[in-house]
Amino acid sequence: MASAPSKLYADDVSLLMVLLDTNPLFWSTSSLPFSNFLSHVLSFLNSILLLNQLNQVAVIATGYNSCDYIFDSSVSTSRGLENGRMPALCSNLLQKLEEFVVRDEQLCKEGSENGLASSLLSGYVAIMNAIFSAQRSMVPIDSCYLGSNNSAFLQQASYITGGVYLKPQQPDGLFQYLSTVFATDLHSRTFLQLPKSVGVDFRASKEDSRKDGRPLESRRKDSRKNDPNIQLASSV
Amino acid sequence: MPQVRIIAKNFMDMVASLPAMKLDNLYSNAFICEAILRSLPPLAKKYVLQMLCIDGPISAKSMQEWVLADGASKHKVAVDRLLQLRIFTETVDRKRETSYRLNPVFQSNLQKLLVSGEVLPGEPLPSSITARLPSLEELDVFAIEQWECFMLQLINSSQAERPSNISSSTMKVFQRGLLTQRDKEAPRLTESGFQFLDRGVDPADLISFLLELSFHVTGEAYNISSLTDIQRETIKDLADLGLVKLQQGRKESWFIPSKLATNLSMSLTDSSSRKQGFVVVETNFRMYAYSTSKLHCEILRLFSRIEYQLPNLIVAAITKESLYNAFENGITAEQIISFLQQNAHPRVAERIPSVPENVTDQMRLWEADLNRVEMIPAHCYDEFPSREVFEGACEFAREGNGFLWEDSKKMRLIVKAEIHKNMREYLSRSK
């Protein structure tokens, strides 16, 4: 399947859409502590907003049972810092994230453990539809994957939409990966070489049926005409 | 809403031309680091970001690895800009390998911005001290009025509704510096515009003050006593332009930044110019401008004949006479065309060309009519002692790119004024 053609952008204004995997089971086994992970990601979001005053960022947390928006830069406009420790962005986001995790946990207690197979199936359709839609609207999906194996879905998503798939070798340098590769605006991407996955591992798609943490971070960029341009970066 | 914009290119050139010491000082201010980062070309931003956490130098070669063939020029522009602004420092090692590292002050300031967020410059005055502050709308109205009044005065002093307190000497500087840009809808502060604000002020201080001002919160009151003397002088001029509003309380006096001021740093990035156009030009040289602004009307009057003025519509015709008027005022056809193109009504802006070709061509032709005679300051030489000397002089003038005319029979030579000095030296040597 051919990779999507990329659109031309006259400027570096971006709309970044980030999907964060906040599956507690994954994070309790991850080598990179969740707080460190957040620290890297928040710095990355800050840097995106720093680069251009027209840049926008939206963050969606995907938990074990649900997902929800936890940040939208077009809504929260407050600048400056709160309680002197971190940018306002971060404290807003963390507040929302905390509320989200509590809600997600609540759902976990309410809902019974339903069969994995059905959710697998619907998940597959939803993901593939999302990927194809992104391809149609020429929104690159970048994936930054922190799990132990490669994620075939994310590999395919990035390949099909012309985004970057990256599995950081040094998770403690996550911010460096994010700022070097994922922060590159779509305008600059036309004359830069970004990491290319060498041949998508087709066998991998068979292994990818776990429901546990596959935190994605998706990123979209917006041009003048408001056509969304997702870039997806994932991280776990 | 008019936009006061700093032309990013000119402004950054000015910043880049500051001496190294002053530049380094400038970077001690986090706002300036942010504003300057935003003004960089996209690729340069990326380079800064990817080196933000790295202490040591990065080899130029490894940076080049990322660049595709058609990005080579962009890469060069980005690196040059970074070097000019001393954000990058270049080192060449013994193997003649070039490498760059980030300005440490700049770097640590940006890191701080990312990790701990930004500190607002100055605390706004509590509402207990200030009397009723103008609402944001009132402030906008004030700013627009001030700015339009100022612009109207620049363009046509008789049109200004009320006499402004801008001194005539100030006006002159502005007219020189700004007027060439006056047909652009968004007035811009050019380098010479700064010279006015300059008046013995250190440009570095001025730059940092302007940028700092832009990071204040619109509509909040800030104590004037927190400013330095020079800044207090400057802020009065800025109030005339509508960038800030000054108010006097019982004890304290304060300034309230308007949108014009807070947008200043945004304007550093060219991509922010996303305003709506309002002009439709027809192939019959008729022009319809959907605007209520008097300023717009006056701008159009500079190069067209206003025919009707309706509450929200100005109908004008571009005529040879009206254009000659504009040319006499030093406005070029290119400027008018670019004004019409930049302000094309959204309905016509999508079309290519947004201004009919026959109109633009005719405007250029009319301008060319006036420019049949080109004046070049020159010097004439005659009475050469010998043909050798004459021919040598001609050769010399040609090499120096200053040759204009020769009459070999009478041995007379005309050269451009700029090589006159060299020519005289040459002639005295050849004697």
Added chain:
Amino acid sequence: MSSGEVIKRAKYKTSVKDPGTPGVLKMTEQKFLFNPNDPSSVTKLDVEFAHIKGNALAKSGEAAKAASTAKVTSSTKVASEKSAVSFPDEQLSTAEMELRMNLLREDSELQKLHKQFVIGGVLTESEFWATRKKLLDVDNRGKLKQRVGFKSTMILDTKPMADGRTNKVTFNLTPEIKYQIFVLKPAVHQAFLNLVPSKMTEKDFWTKYFRAEYLHSTKNAITVAAEAAEDEELAIFLKEDNILAREARRKIRRVDPTLDMEADLGDDYTHLPDHGIFRDGTKEISETQHEQYMRTLSQDLNRQGAVVLEGRTVDVDLEDPRTVAEALVRSRQELDGDKTQERLDRLSRMTDIEDLREPLDHPFAPLCIKDPRDYFDAQQANALKTLDDARNKMEQTKRNLSIDEAYGSLRDSISKIKTMGLSDPIVKPEVALSVLNGLTQNISSSKFQLGKNSRESILDALDVHTGITETFLVFISYYYNISSHKVDDVQVSRLKDAMSQTYRQLEEIKESVQSDFRHKVSLLVRPMHQALDAAFQHYDADQQKRSSKGEPLNGFV
């Protein structure tokens, strides 16, 4: 076919009426061989093409299709005999054969593959083509070609030329115009078939026709009526076209009764002067009395439009109007039959002009998930295993850490970062540097791989790659259809051998390149290896299952 070899079941006939000897015909580039099924039969042929001096087409349609009836001068007995070879019906027709040969000739890549696998004996002819059905689809290839249509000028307005001196007018008539008149006016067409040449000559026929046309152009309905009354044959041309009228009535009955014809009333251009039509419809006064002799402009226009849109339906030499007329009858009959739909399809295709169409290889992947269940069923077996692993792992973590605790630690992390703030420095400088260097290295290596200056070795690898894809495709098709296809193990193992050979080739390529590039080549080669590995693995598993159960099994494990 320069590298081809065709093997066909065939019958050897010495004459057209001979029932023939069944056998196998093998054609190579240089010669053809016929081996009868009954080895005792004497009718063997081994003829080199160089010896064939001429050929005679057999009259029988079936035999004519067969490659050739050859006159051969050679030492064999059959040498001077007239011989015919015919293919049994289930075999390929010559047209199909030619198509394949053409395909191979046009596409050198394909030819290479064909040589390697079919001539090399790895695949049979039909296996090779089975994966390329699309290429063989004649309808798609042939019919999309753009055809020359009719001119859209009003042929009905063929202007007479008057020489000005005499009272004579001349009509210019070309075969093209005749054809068009037939199509436009079924009544004239019918009359031609009825009258020429039995009752009148072709010349008389056309003279009469144009006399009628001339009368029409005078717009004198009374004269027309008078003339029609006098001459029965002339009346045919002057009257309303009955066939068309019948069709029109049929069409009108099918029109949606809610359609508002009044709404279009103002949409005409007749008020514009010189609008490119010779006649002015508004001036055509109708006299009810002679209405049947009047033709309205809109009728003519509509008919013209319909015919031009429909395009040519007859593909014969236009010189002889009789053949044209007959061919037209045939095509009309076809139309009435069940071919109507096909013609409609063609119509819609023709309005879609080939040059203007966007390329078929659309940059987008089609948004088509036929049935995700299929995908999942196929994956199920593999997935289950992993799923179990995942479950075990999850169970394990659940034992170690209940879900409550997991959420708890997540919340702790969040409140920790809330109180501590972001880590400063964000990344340790040495880590950052090593990450950046790692990425840069990755970039420079992949740059080479994409590189425009690819080494030959890489090209070789790519070459092998197409080979692998070929065998792999066939292998997979067997793998999933083993039971239905009734493929013998020999066939599969032959494929397997071919694949293991390419495996070795890959290894060789990897070894042969300089060490600097070995890494890059292996990056390229790896996915192929993986694909082959997977294929072998499945094959072995399948083999085992089959031997254990003693029956062939479907590919799904």
